[in-house]
Amino acid sequence: MHDHAPDTRPATLHARIRADVEARILSGEWKPGDRLPTETELMARYGCSRMTVNKAMASLAATGLISRNRRAGTVVSRPRMHAAVLTIPDIRANIEARGARYGYRPLLDEMRPPCCVHLGAEGHHLGQSRFIRSVHLADGSPVLIEDRHIFLDAVSDAAAADFHNQPPGPWLVAHVPWTEAEHRIAAIAADALTARTLEVGVGAPCLLVERRTWRGDETLTIARQVFRGDAFDLTARFGPKQGLS
Amino acid sequence: MHDHAPDTRPATLHARIRADVEARILSGEWKPGDRLPTETELMARYGCSRMTVNKAMASLAATGLISRNRRAGTVVSRPRMHAAVLTIPDIRANIEARGARYGYRPLLDEMRPPCCVHLGAEGHHLGQSRFIRSVHLADGSPVLIEDRHIFLDAVSDAAAADFHNQPPGPWLVAHVPWTEAEHRIAAIAADALTARTLEVGVGAPCLLVERRTWRGDETLTIARQVFRGDAFDLTARFGPKQGLS
DNA sequence: TAGTGGTCTAGACCACAGC
C-alpha cells in the first residue's frame, strides 16, 4: 500500500528524519506556527544522537521550511510564495524540447572599443568587448535575436573563440566561472529591425530577457535576448524544498 | 588591504572555513576541475575536528560550488549558468519599490462550478473554485490584471475570506502552505478586454505570468497575471552561492 | 534563570571508487 512510489526513502538516518518531519509539515499535521519537538525529544524519538537530529533540522531550516530560535524552539515557517525560483532554460534545449530543429546563425561579430554599454538607463564603463549578434531558429524560423557583449578584460579566451557554428552562450557556460548575475524580463514591442529579423510585424509583442553576469566586480558578459512572443515562453516548475544544487 | 569590506567574516568556525574556501574558488586561486585538500588536510590546516570541516564542505557542495566523491576527493565544479534562479517579487512591493502608490480594485468575485479550467492547451478537472478578477494600480494607473482561481476543496478557508480590500495573493501566502508551483512567462498582445482594462491599445505588448500552485497532488490556485509591458518588468539578481532560504 | 538551539570535539565504522 505504501510502495506505489519506488520507495525513495533516503538511506541515511538524518535524511530519513528530515523526510519524516518534512512530510508531517507538508501533510498539514504540523501547521505553520506550530512548535516542533525539541532536539532532545527528537533524539529520543528516533533513537539517535543530537548531532544527527541537528543535521536534519538544520537542513530543513536552510530550505526555509522551519524557523529555529534559541530558547523559543523550532516552529513551522509560513511559506513565502514571492521568493519563488525559476530556472531559465538553455535556448537550444528549449527549442528541441518542443520537437523542433535548432538552428543558429551569426549576423555580426566585431570588436567594440572600451566604452559605454546601455543597459536600462545607465551607461557603464567597460573595457573592450567582442560583440556578437545572432539569430536562433526553430525549424528554420527565427525565434530569438541575441545581442551579446563579451568583455575581453575578464574573458580573454573569448577573443579567439569560434562563434560561427557555436553560439556564445554555451561556450561561456563551459569556459567561464561566474559569481553573480542579474536578469530583467519584460514584454516589448518589436521595432523595425527586430520585426524584420524575427519575421513578425512591427509592434508585435516580444519577450525581452537581459542578462548580465559578473565574476567578483568584473562584468563578464551582457546578453540581450528578444524572443518572438508567439513562439516562445519561459516555464519552470519547482518546490520550496530543494536547494539550488 | 583586505578590509575594504566591513569585515563580514562569519563568527563560527565552519562558516569561516566555508568562506575561506569559497573565496579561494571565486578568486580563481582554485579553478574548476582542481582538486581541493582532503578533509584530513583541512582539519590540520584549520586546527579543528573533521566534523567541522565536513560541515563547511558539505555546505559548499549543497550550493553546487564543489563536487565531492568518495575516493576521488573534492573538486571545484564548473558553474552551470542555465540553472539560474529568479525571484518573482510581490506585486505590491514591486510597485512601491518604484516609488509609486499601490492600489487594488476587485472587478469580479464569484463561485465557479467544479469543471475545467483552461491552462495552456489542456483542460483540468478541478473542484469548485472562487474566481477573483482584479486590477492592481500604480499611482492610480492600471498595471496588472489578475485572474485567480482558488480551489475550495484544497483551500476551504478561502470561501469566507474578504477580497474587497485585500488581494488574494498575499492572503494565500499567509494562510496556505504549498509544496510545488509552476510558472509560465510569455509576451502576448493585449486583446480588447485587456486593452480596455489596462488602458492601452489593442495589440500592445503585455507580460503574461501564469502560476499554478499545488500542495501534494491538490491544485490550490491558478493565477493568470497580465502586466502592461511598458510599465512593468521582472528583475532578479543572484549568485550561484546562496541557497533558497 | 533555565531551557533551547548552535557549535565543536575526538573518535569510530562504513561505502565507494580508483589503483
Next chain:
DNA sequence: CTGTGGTCTAGACCACTAG
C-alpha cells in the same frame, strides 16, 4: 586494497531569549 568522503556518536560548552 587503500584512501576518500559520508555518517554517526556521546559528550561538552556557549549564546541567546522567553518567562
